[in-house]
Amino acid sequence: MIQALKESEEDRKAGRVSPSFDNVKDAIDWLNNPKRRYLNES
Known part of the structure; x- marks a missing residue:
């Protein structure tokens, strides 16, 4: 689980964040x- 949290933080810092959905x-x-x-991304 710690590894998954680290990877998630790396993704967030790199800008790999999905848009929110309804x-x-x-x-x-x-x-x-x-x-x-x-x-x-534009």
Whole structure:
């Protein structure tokens, strides 16, 4: 678990943060999209 927390912190610092979603369908669609963009990407 400690390793997962460290990796999560590294991802956050690198800007690999997903956008927030209003529903599960939108979240799953984003995860399945090969062209998905993280929150900090324009």
